[in-house]
Amino acid sequence: MQGKKNCQLVEVFKTEQGIVYQCNRQNMFCLEFSGVSSFFKITDFLDFIKKVNKIDIEAMASSTSPGSDIAILMPHYTERCFVLTMTDVLKLRELLSGAKFMLQLNSMIFQCLSNPVS
């Protein structure tokens, strides 16, 4: 896992539960969630967002079998194992979708800046 020392972290999005940074030096994303930070390559981060969005919250809520009220994500690209309660999932989604929106907005701004309307 990448050390923080080579990083040049810029905040992308922040909620009460966590922060998403991007590292402009290593072209990576850093997710700080419930006190732990994990680094992701660009593609992996986007994939991670997809995985979190795919968690079936309804199934978690309706199932009565033990352990079904938590979701476990262990993507091969991080060493971290995310053990998430339903609230965690919702909070993580909020953080990630906010971050994604900011990234897309940033992209759009770049596009506009390279083609200014004269």
Added chain:
Amino acid sequence: MKDLLRLRTSLTEEIEALLNEQIKIEAYSSAVYLAMSSWCNRNGYDNSASYLEKQSYEEREHMMKIFRFVNDMGGRAVSPEITNIPQEFESFRGVFELALQQEIHVSSKINNIADRCFKAKDYMTFQFIQWFLKEQIEEEYVARRILELFDVIGEEGTGRWQIDKNIPKVTYGEEAGEE
């Protein structure tokens, strides 16, 4: 803030997803043509069997073309999961009716990609997809012409044998000189 999304790829999430969907559709086409080939083979339509096998191979090429494009652009091409391949067909004619339907479906999917590229101002992918638009003109033409053989020759008597013999000969006019 540095634009990391663009650094990775010029494909938007939407276009990348559409292209991956198309990879799957081409893979499905390839698998269906192969199943049709097998059906024709066991029912004695040898020429059609080898024609359909060749079609199946072409569809895989289509799939690979998109697959490579997505990866070359920095996207993530997904090796598709294909299920529900029909193995039995109603009739000889039914095989080719289904083939035409599948080609029409593919055309509409490709059209949609072109449309989405245009709207997203993704002219790189728009340019890439042109080849497929042209290809679909040919694919639909050939599938339609083959189906017409069933009416022109008629299925009675040695009709089906005649049809089977003529199927591999159907080609799209412009193509003859090109390939």
